Amino acid sequence: MLMLQLHLPTLLVASTAVISLCGVLLIFSWSQGRQQRALLWTGAMMLLAALGLVLNALRGGSFDWVPIVLGNIVLLLCIAMTWSVMRVFCGRAPSYPWVCAGAACWALLCLWPTFYASLAARVAVHTLIASLYLLAALVELWRARLRLEVSVVPMAVLVSLHLIFLLARMFLGPGMTGYGDIQSNPLFTLVLIESMLYAVGIAFMLLSMVKERAEKQFRQAAYSDELTGVGNRRAFFEAGERLLSLCQRQRRPVALLSFDLDHFKAINDELGHQEGDRVLKAFASGVAQSLRRSDVFGRIGGEEFACLIDGNATDALALAERIRVGFSALAPKGREQSVSIGLVAVEWGTYDLQYLLNLADKALYQAKRDGRNRVEIYQSDAGGSVGGAEVG
CATH class of the missing domain: 3.30.70.270 (Reverse transcriptase/Diguanylate cyclase domain)
Structure with missing residues (x-):
């Protein structure tokens, strides 16, 4: 199978590079006008995701706590920021305590030896927390769909597909005892590829939504009376x-x-x-x-x-x-x-x-x-x- 022929370290390097590049470009786009804060949040989210991938790659040896604890804390913060991105784009302030709640829960659970030793339990809990954040992001889009001046359907579809792939990780857990079992599972390779495509997709979708909003605002300004707000x-x-x-x-x-x-x-x-x-x-x-x-x-x-x-x-x-x-x-x-x-x-x-x-x-x-x-x-x-x- 093609999945088995892909070199996992090379795939990790490529994913990290692509996601980092997306993050840098989004932050650069934000810096041009510093008005669309959703671009800044998404860029920071991408850079966190890249850092999380690097930390999770440091498997083996006596420092497994770095990928297991720190790496997954960073990845959970990254996924929580997806929810914050949707809130910011919809005109609401991010909730910092709830953004950090998932990562804090993970850190506390890692203090429990039984949980720390069980790969299947860690995969299940990580997937559950991440899924809740993505569901919150979808709810945010749904609540704001009528008052937003842009179409949110493509972004909602993209986040939904990512949620499905995250839930597919649940099937990685049963029967696995070590990181080597994950690496040998073709589904893990697919999840890595999907994560890279998701990063590119969410960057493109957000830029498209920002562009659509700006065009509608310019059109509204051209067709409305500045003083009264009615049509000119x-x-x-x-x-x-x-x-x-x-x-x-x-x-x-x-x-x-x-x-x-x-x-x-x-x-x-x-x-x-x-x-x-x-x-x-x-x-x-x-x-x-x-x-x-x-x-x-x-x-x-x-x-x-x-x-x-x-x-x-x-x-x-x-x-x-x-x-x-x-x-x-x-x-x-x-x-x-x-x-x-x-x-x-x-x-x-x-x-x-x-x-x-x-x-x-x-x-x-x-x-x-x-x-x-x-x-x-x-x-x-x-x-x-x-x-x-x-x-x-």
């Missing part, structure tokens, strides 16, 4: 065109609301830009809480916002009134704040988003002329004028 003009038009196209295909009504905060320039001039920023953020937050997930909302200008909804004029008018009244209610004591809203609703057709926004703006300008703090619905007559105001 670009995001509004791209998402709005998709919603408009969907409603046109399904012949569903749509409505567009155009918002302009009243007397915003006066707020900035008299109370300062900090108060102006507060007003903008309060309005954006209030509107966002009033919308459905399918609605499209964005800041398209200084104090100008727009919203496209899948609904008819009645739905849009009710929403506009809720927003108008709710925003006025958010004003600090002793101050007034209001918003004028222009609204256009169409049953269905081949309108484009810019055209609907122009119509809503016409209604908005009429609301401004008629006294502000009101909702105006666009209605065209033969001359294309605006009428039919709904006053708050």
